[in-house]
Amino acid sequence: MACVCSSIVNISPRRAYPPNPRPGMSARSPNRTGIRLGAYGPKPRALLVPKSSIPLLSGLPKIKSNVGARSQGEYSSGGEAAESVSQEEFSWSSVVLPFLFPALGGLLFGYDIGATSGAAISLQSPVLSGTTWYDLSAVQLGLVVSGSLYGAVLGSLLVYPIADFLGRRRELIIAASFYALGSAVTSFAPGLGVLLLGRLVYGLGIGLAMHGAPLYIAETCPSQIRGTLISLKELFIVLGILLGYFVGSFQIDVVAGWRYMYGVSVPIALLMGIGMLSLPPSPRWLLLRAVQGKGPLQDYKEKAILALGKLRGRPAGDKVSVEQVEETIVSLKSAFAEEESQGSFLEVFQGASLKAFVIGGGLVLFQQITGQPSVLYYAGPILQSAGFSAAADATRVSVVIGVFKLLMTWIAVLKVDDLGRRPLLIGGVGGIALSLFLLFSYYKFLGGLPYVAVAALLLYVGCYQISFGPISWLMVSEIFPLRTRGRGISLAVLTNFGSNAIVTFAFSPLKEALGADNVFLLFGAIALLSLLFVILQVPETKGLSLEEIESKILK
Numbered sequence: 371m372a373c374v375c376s377s378i379v380n381i382s383p384r385r386a387y388p389p390n391p392r393p394g395m396s397a398r399s400p401n402r403t404g405i406r407l408g409a410y411g412p413k414p415r416a417l418l419v420p421k422s423s424i425p426l427l428s429g430l431p432k433i434k435s436n437v438g439a440r441s442q443g444e445y446s447s448g449g450e451a452a453e454s455v456s457q458e459e460f461s462w463s464s465v466v467l468p469f470l471f472p473a474l475g476g477l478l479f480g481y482d483i484g485a486t487s488g489a490a491i492s493l494q495s496p497v498l499s500g501t502t503w504y505d506l507s508a509v510q511l512g513l514v515v516s517g518s519l520y521g522a523v524l525g526s527l528l529v530y531p532i533a534d535f536l537g538r539r540r541e542l543i544i545a546a547s548f549y550a551l552g553s554a555v556t557s558f559a560p561g562l563g564v565l566l567l568g569r570l571v572y573g574l575g576i577g578l579a580m581h582g583a584p585l586y587i588a589e590t591c592p593s594q595i596r597g598t599l600i601s602l603k604e605l606f607i608v609l610g611i612l613l614g615y616f617v618g619s620f621q622i623d624v625v626a627g628w629r630y631m632y633g634v635s636v637p638i639a640l641l642m643g644i645g646m647l648s649l650p651p652s653p654r655w656l657l658l659r660a661v662q663g664k665g666p667l668q669d670y671k672e673k674a675i676l677a678l679g680k681l682r683g684r685p686a687g688d689k690v691s692v693e694q695v696e697e698t699i700v701s702l703k704s705a706f707a708e709e710e711s712q713g714s715f716l717e718v719f720q721g722a723s724l725k726a727f728v729i730g731g732g733l734v735l736f737q738q739i740t741g742q743p744s745v746l747y748y749a750g751p752i753l754q755s756a757g758f759s760a761a762a763d764a765t766r767v768s769v770v771i772g773v774f775k776l777l778m779t780w781i782a783v784l785k786v787d788d789l790g791r792r793p794l795l796i797g798g799v800g801g802i803a804l805s806l807f808l809l810f811s812y813y814k815f816l817g818g819l820p821y822v823a824v825a826a827l828l829l830y831v832g833c834y835q836i837s838f839g840p841i842s843w844l845m846v847s848e849i850f851p852l853r854t855r856g857r858g859i860s861l862a863v864l865t866n867f868g869s870n871a872i873v874t875f876a877f878s879p880l881k882e883a884l885g886a887d888n889v890f891l892l893f894g895a896i897a898l899l900s901l902l903f904v905i906l907q908v909p910e911t912k913g914l915s916l917e918e919i920e921s922k923i924l925k
Contacts, residue, residue: 461682461683463683464681464682464683465590465591465592465595465599467645467648467649468586468587468590468591468649468681469587469591469599469602469603470645471542471641471642471645471646471648471649472542472579472582472583472586472587472603472646473583473587473602473603473606474546474606474638474639474641474642474645475542475545475546475549475575475578475579475580475582475583475642476579476580476583476603476604476606476607476610477606477607477609477610477613477638478549478575478576478579478610478635478638478639478642479576479579479580479607479610480606480607480608480609480610480611480612480613480614481610481611481613481614481634481635481638482518482572482576482610482614482635483610483611483614484610484611484612484613484614484615484616484617484618484772485614485617485618485631485632485634485635486514486515486518486614487614487615487618488614488615488617488618488619488621488622488627488628488631489514489618489627489628489631489632490511490514490515491622492618492621492622492624492626492627492628492631493506493511493514493628494506494511497625498622498623498624498625498626498627499626499628500625500626500629501626503561503562506562510562513566513569514562514565514566514569516871516874516875517566517569517570517572517573518552518569518570518572518573518576519573519867519870519871519874520570520573520871521552521569521570521571521572521573521574521575521576521577522573522574522576522577522580522863522867523573523577523864523867523868523871524570524573524574524577525548525573525574525575525576525577525578525581526577526581526860526861526863526864526867527864528574528577529541529577529578529581529582529856529860530857530860530861530864531857533581533856533857533859533860534655534658534659534856534857537651537652537655537659538582538585538586538589538651538652538655539586539646539649539650539651539652540651541578541581541582541585542578542579542582542583542586542642542646543643543646543647544578545574545575545576545578545579545582545642546575546579546639546640546642546643546646547575547639547643548571548572548574548575548578549572549575549576549579549635549638549639549642550635550636550639550640550643551568551571552568552569552570552571552572552573552574552575552635553568553572553632553633553634553635553636553639554568554633554636555567555568555571556568556569556572556632557629557630557632557633557636558629568632572635575639577863577867580843580863580866581856581859581860581863583603584600584603584843584844584846584847584859585652585847585855585856585859586652587599587600587603587847588600588847588848588916589652589653589654589655589916590652590653590654590681593913593914593915593916593918594787594913595787596787596844596847596848596916597786597787597791597844597911597912598783598786598787600840600843600844600847600848601779601782601783601786601840601841601844602783603840603843604779604782604783604835604839604840604843604844605776605779605780605783605840608772608775608776608779608835608839609776611772611775612769612772612773612775612776613634614631615769615772616769617630617631617634618631619769649680649681650676650677650680650681651673651677652677653674653675653677653678653681653695653698654698654852654916656670656673656674656677657670657671657674657695657698657699658852660674660699661699661703667699671695671696671699674695674698675691675692675695678691678694678695679691717853717854717857718850718854718857718858718861722851722920722924722925723850723851723853723854723858725924726849726850726851726854726858726924727850727858727861727862728907729845729849729907729908729909730842730845730846730849730850730858730859730862731861731862731865732903732907732908733795733838733841733842733845733846733904733908734842734843734846734862734863734865734866734869735865735866735869736799736838736896736897736899736900736903737838737839737842737866737869738866738869738870738872738873739869739872739873739893739896740799740802740806740838740893740896740897740900741806741873741889741890741893741896741897742834742838742873745805745806745809745827745830745831745890745893771831774828774831774832775831775835775839778831778832778835778836779835779836779839779840781835781836782794782835782836782837782839782840782841783840785836786840786841786844786912787912787913790910790912791841791844791845791908791910791911791912792904792908792909792910794836794837794841795837795838795841795904795908796901796904796905797833797836797837798833798834798836798837798838798841799833799837799838799897799900799901799904800833800901801829801830801832801833801837802830802833802834802837802838802897802900803894803897803898803901804829805826805827805829805830805833806826806830806890806891806893806894806897807890807891807894808822808823808825808826808829809823809826809827809830809890810887810888810890810891810894812826813885813886813887813890814887814891842866845908845911846859846862846863847859848911848916848919849911849919849923849924851920851924852916852920877889880892909923911923
């Protein structure tokens with residue numbers, strides 16, 4: 371499926387004063403707030419503040435990581451990092467649980483995809499379905515398979531106006547409740563109507579979780595590992611798919627096995643909900659509500675101090691957390707001084723928010739319309755044509771593809787904060803385009819060379835999992851300004867699931883009208899357009915705090 375909206379400056383551990391003070395300001399009298407005012411008023415040179423005064427990011431012991439210090443122009447598309455970097459330290463133990471419980475929302479999304487592939491087979495079997503209504507029409511089966519997708523679209527629409535009211539933590543607790551309820555209703559469904567209702571409710575959980583999880587993770591983790599953790603959330607989605615495939619393969623020969631396949635989600639959802647109840651709200655969200663005038667400032671400050679201390683493993687009310695919260699409030703007040711206290715309903719389509727939506731929404735749109743659902747549809751036939759014995763069993767083929775997706779996603783996780791977002795996107799999307807043209811060639815000219823199709827299939831899956839798969843959600847979670855982050859991400863999630871639905875339902879008529887070869891040619895052309903979009907529009911955000919992304923990329 372996010373942080374303090376401010377114009378906080380680059381960090382240098384060696385200097386606390388501006389290198390070139392303005393006339394009338396001596397080097398011994400720096401701006402006491404440590405705020406770079408350029409985005410909201412006069413534009414002096416960026417001030418350099420001590421590391422200890424970075425809101426919500428400093429005082430993180432034990433692990434060191436580099437954060438690049440770049441000039442304004444170096445954050446544009448393709449900009450390279452400057453050589454000078456500052457060091458931040460943090461403890462991995464303090465970020466595990468705030469990542470793990472939200473990431474279970476992604477695992478449950480992936481599990482539904484994997485389990486449904488086996489459940490659809492079990493549900494239609496006269497012998498194994500355990501029902502009298504197993505003889506489903508194509509439309510009925512389509513509703514069962516895509517019911518959670520409809521729910522996800524609906525959930526994305528519902529959360530748009532209330533995201534900032536709910537907050538990230540409560541949204542994920544509600545998502546876990548929908549997951550558990552939907553899974554239970556589906557697994558115990560006495561008839562098709564109740565089953566479809568359960569699928570819809572489960573989908574509501576998907577819509578909320580895919581919105582709230584990247585927000586919570588991005589707002590509570592240190593910036594230098596934000597890419598790694600949000601990419602790990604994508605890994606959890608793939609793990610969920612693989613888990614669904616495995617459960618399906620074990621339950622496929624069991625009477626009413628589809629009930630067990632869907633029922634496995636219940637304990638995972640309960641764990642997610644209990645885990646989120648144990649975590650504090652996002653400190654950034656608390657301070658945003660304070661500055662928006664949604665309650666007494668002092669109350670929200672105290673809650674933010676407690677939340678930050680808990681997230682960083684510090685004692686209650688420790689001095690470091692207090693200083694960071696105070697600095698963050700000053701930053702937020704400065705950022706909101708000349709603007710409305712809360713973003714308007716349509717502000718996401720204006721100014722910096724519109725630029726962010728073009729980047730984030732464009733990525734999740736191209737993620738789907740380059741044919742990702744359709745290419746995997748051909749996985750079984752392609753592997754069968756190459757003589758792979760495992761292809762005789764659909765569930766085993768799915769496991770093979772799932773393991774490969776997992777491996778490639780892990781590569782992305784290891785490299786996203788090292789290589790950066792743009793190199794992975796450019797290389798991966800270029801590989802996607804090549805694989806689609808290879809599939810076109812296979813169905814058009816090279817039908818006698820099935821290994822070309824197998825190589826193209828694996829190339830597509832691998833390139834997708836190191837680019838669009840994890841990086842799109844990472845960029846969505848970090849690119850929106852705090853004022854419109856909740857609404858912006860809900861729109862991006864809606865774009866993702868909406869375009870997924872369009873591609874899923876348009877594929878069959880396109881295949882009949884154009885033929886498989888021309889469908890892949892069309893997807894290949896779209897992939898080239900998406901590559902051009904990445905090169906021209908998508909900036910590099912590696913190593914930047916969410917504040918720096920807003921003040922240096924979106925302004």
